[in-house]
Amino acid sequence: MPLGLSSFPVLSIITWSPFVGALLIMFLARRNALLVRWLAVASTAVSLILTLVIYVAYDREAAGFQFYEDVPLVAPLGINYQLGIDGMSLLMLLLTSIIIFAGAWASWTVKVRSQEFYALLLVLVTGVYGVFVSLDLFVLFLFYEIAVLPMYLLIGIWGSSGEVRPQGIFGWAFGRTGVGTKEYAAMKLTLYLLFGSAFILVGILALYVANDSSSFSFLEMELGQFDPRLQSWVFLAFYVGFGILAGIWPLHTWSPDGHASAPTAVSMLHAGVLMKLGAYGVVRLGMGLLPDATLQWSWLVGTIACINIVYGAFSAMAQTDLKYVIAYSSVSHMGVVMLGAATLTEVGLNGSVYQMFAHGIMTGLFFALVGLVYEKAHSREIFKMGGFARMMPGIATAFTIAGLSSLGLPATAGFVAELLTFLGAWQSSYSWWLIPAVGGAYLTAIYVLRVTKQIFWGPPSPDPHFQNLPDARGPEWAALWILVFVIVLFGVWPSLALAPVDTATMPLLNRLWVLQ
């Protein structure tokens, strides 16, 4: 392996560096807010730099899982701390590193209990990294739980109240317990995701029991053949479990409430990265381990993805709160991810992974911008604001670029992803999927352009509160610059991402095509 990385536990360092940062913050940086921030930035920078290093070092000719680490954890039970990445994990790792680095900068304004905030944020990121690099299903599940739980406190303590309307059975339960609305969003999110993890755990245990070698290793399970009937229901368990996190309809309702009430960095991380954990889980575990079931259920996954696309777009259109617009647009865009995967074609699956990346970056940018706008204008009501571009040209430009990527304009990352996915849908056995998918892209254009015009480029708002608003300044620029740069870079040079991803998707699809 190049660069002499074979003996160096680079994946572990990437994964645990934020965690070490969190420990340092908890023990060293008491009452020193500036040190807290710099520790957070530094520990995420370590991960980012090492991710870039392995991105360059990843051998695209050799493909397969590289940078392999394997330490026995509970040997008699077949649990190993087994890490490795292929092209798909590599891209997800890159996404996570970029978003959390930008997120650390975007949280610069958190003043209340900032020490705990950063510590929880960094612990959460360790969980996310861990899921992307784990090759042992049990360890993967542990990391998954680490990624989910801090969210409860992050939203519950630092979230914003008042913008969320409790509804449905959760609304009723919360009316009785008398807790506030951000707690409602935090609780709903946590319980939905833990509900999902219950399904995942049952699925993993079922595979473990069915696996003759009694090991949780992904690589070993991949070699084995599971009984098609077992595959069938385990696939559904994984689809429900991970799909909740990916925001599939009708299990997505936690996501708009959660995103809307989360603090900026948490929204960025959650919509940008955590939802990808769900999609990644469906592709890696569901499609990777259960080929028969994948062929059996692809119609279901694709059809629900179409509902996601159209339903999410219509819901986004109906919102008046800026954060809800972005949150519902995520639901719609995650539909594109799932649709690409369900096509079971090479372009489609590549497009799916590309969309995970592109959507992660642009949603991260969107939420960073919404955070900035809210901080300066103290409003998220779209129709009260107007003409902000005169006062905050930088924010307006960045928002427009994110919007254009969202609606799939060429030369942005979003374009490549959607184009590939649509091609895949056309080539798949259900070419009618193309109709709702393209329709969704059209609807996206409507709501994105409308929101952008209303807030930034339209006539100025008569409201005196909005007369003298500052543009972004200081550290706030960091997140915007990084994310805009990535959107354009991956838009004009798609092979940056497609080359490694293709090495991961081809073997996966080959196993499916053998069965067909």
Added chain:
Amino acid sequence: MRSALGIEIGLAVLMLIVFLVGLVMPAGDKRRVGVLTAIGLVILLGISWRAEAGAEIFNGAFVQDELALFAKRLFIVATLIGVLASLPLRAVAFARRATEYYVAILASLLGMLVLGSARDLVLLFVAFELMSIPLYYLAGFLKREPEAVEAALKFFLVGTVSSAVLIYGLSFLYGIAGTTDIRGVATAMTTGHPMLLLGMLLALGGLGFKIAAFPFHMWVPDTYEAASTPFVAWLSVAPKAAGFIVIFRLYLEGMGDRVLFWVPAATGLAAVTIIGGNLMAIPQQNIKRLLAYSGVAHIGYMLVGFAAVSANGVAMMLFYLVAYLFGNMGAFLVVEAVAQAEGSEGIAAYRGLAQRSPILALSMLLFLLSLGGIPFVAGFWAKLYVFWAAAEQGLYWLVLLGAVLTVVALFYYLLVAKRMYIDAPDRRDPIPVAPLLSFCIFVCVLGVVLAGIYPRPLVIAALRAASPLF
């Protein structure tokens, strides 16, 4: 004979010493009796570690196997923590009558120890009553408080009825099998006589009351709410564990090779207990009642391991019992600490605890997460292992049901976490905790975290303990 009965004889001697010392102590200075009890229990724990498995006396009626030893250590540890946590109790009634309190606890412990080894129906029942009767008395120990008397009465009535049902069931077993030896019952089982099954069913009802399985749990929340908290912490763990040991003896050893016959009843009982306990815990505003119902749910989870009817299943239940011991006792001890300072057992008393006493709040969070089954604390492995054992037997529906209801459990645990971490405190001053109480809480935290990070030695011990049954 001496080697087999060493622990029980040691405890009987300790009881006598505590009783005599208590008699001669001046009335205002009974605290030392508790200290003496605690020291005695530590010595007893040492004896139990030196005891060797394998002895059988009284024609096999009393057996000192790995299971019995594991159970006895569990009972002694739980009692030790309970006694240590009781030492700082300050109520007037308590100071005067401390001797009775500790002697009653030791008497109940003696019942449990014998129960752990009993393989004979009569011995089993006698030990069971020896364990239970002091509990009724202890539940009403604070006799000046009307709730305590009412709760004790309720506990007593339910308890005696359940004993009656149990002995009624056992009498059928004896009548058909013609012997009080549990292995003899197993032999008789092969005849498939319907009365034997009726006897087993009645006995399960009686035991269901003792371990507080749904729908036999009615006494639990009221008793827990009214009795003194350190006692409740112990009550919620030790007698339940003893109940499970009886269930193992009766339904695994006593069923012989017809053991699988019992699976539908066990799965059904597990399912309704999990559902009932978790759902009823949601609306509770008093934390002791909340923990009481959550305890009912935990009994259900343990029954999942029982329903697996395998050596693994039993071992995983034993592991679960240990995780439950530390998690549940720890949670009750935090409740005691907060109640002493705030004078309230409502969940509202926990507002902003994280900002007042961060370490106390963190301990409570760890206990709740352990009870909820979150990774890196003991409860996670406990739940995982019982589900695992059930999955091995193909009981996927039960696993899924349990896993989904775990989420419901997390809902009410998180509500407590929310009070502690998210809500702003009414006052800023830290909560004072008696040194002994904080030591006990620390021990529980240590147990929860160590078993969570490195569960292997405990799993191996549990597996060894379960081996004599299969």
